Amino acid sequence: MNNELILLPSVTYAMKAKSILDRYKIRSYIQRTPRNTAIKSCGYCLYVPDDTDEAERILRKNGVRVLGRASREV
């Protein structure tokens, strides 16, 4: 369980988070939040294959509301 998904409140936050990580050269991909996460509702998340912990810290520091983490559905 790498918890490589960073769960976010909305598509706007997902876009914002991705643009912040792009500045830090951290690869990320926007996708819908899978239903098997703790967030039992529609939403968006970022799939961050590498350096996910660091990415989460950067996002929080930049004022992005992070709802949690989850593993990617395969």
Add this chain to the structure above:
Amino acid sequence: MIYLDNAATTSPKPEIVVRAVNKALRQYSANPGRGGHTPSVSAAQAVYDVRKAVQDFFRVPTEENVIFTSGCTESLNTVIKGVLKQGDHVVISTLEHNAVLRPLYKLKERGVIDYSVADIVCGDDEATINAFRNAINDQTRMIISTHASNVFGIRLPVERICALAHSYGILFCLDAAQSAGILDINVEDSGFDFVCCPGHKGLYGPMGIGLLLLGSDRLLDPLKEGGTGSNSAEPRMPAHYPDRLESGTLNTPGICGLGAGIRFLNMRGRRSAFRHEMRLTERLYHELADIEGVELYTPPPDPEHFVPVLSFNIRGHDSESVAAFLDQKYGIAVRAGLHCAPLAHRFMDTIDRGSVRAAPSVFTTENDIRILVKAVKNFMHTP
């Protein structure tokens, strides 16, 4: 056709706006923020890019505080109905548009709120601010003020009125219908709590798109509830912006067109566009002032105290007949009547016949103004 009704909506739209709307309809026709598939994410990215451009243009604290609406009227209604509660009092200026007056009147009629109208004093900011101060009472929750009159072009000292409001712990809402894209608006520095803008006037976007810019994270009651593509299992609207105030499918073509309008202004230069339009307005004023029988209502317009909007009348004639003559004989489009601003017309004592309003845009030329002046002179000599 000489189009001088740019205070109603700018026309023509810049070519890049037309292309952006076209591209959005072709390439971003999936629903933004509603799916994980590539077309939906692409559309969401296009919307986000414009949100960011708006944030930069108006110096909004964060991009989430940029709310897309159907227009300035919806933005104002969202603020008025999302903030005000039973027993609240509001202060507005005497130059407000019906987009402010009518929602307040309805709430007053239902016994929810009360409001007072502060008389502005053209050319005396101190006296205008005093009028707002004198209208405040213990129940005053918000001051709503237009940045500039949509009829007479008069600018209000809104930064100082905002500071006055905040010194009393009162919220401040700016109606930027005639100033967005024309005057500098810096949400963060000014401290405005709410800024309401049309997308289709000074920002050169298409009709059907507007902005509500939030100066803080204060939670407004949504004007409408519905799907947001987020928190969908919850019956309540999300607590986060922009979703809280953006239920329903967004107007992607309008948003992309608005983004292109902002790009156009950035390329053309907002300040330089404003100077050009004011120069034309000043010329029109002085040339009309030289014509016997033309009535003007303000001192000569200068860029410090006015936006490029000018109203006039011709003695002995109602405004609609003058506008009809200009349209039919010269192909000049000006707006006559009350301009949805009865308070302003009562203030200037023009409520019975309205006024003829001319408002240039970046596309207006010196020659357009010359032809308008010539047409007004010829009207005088037409039996």
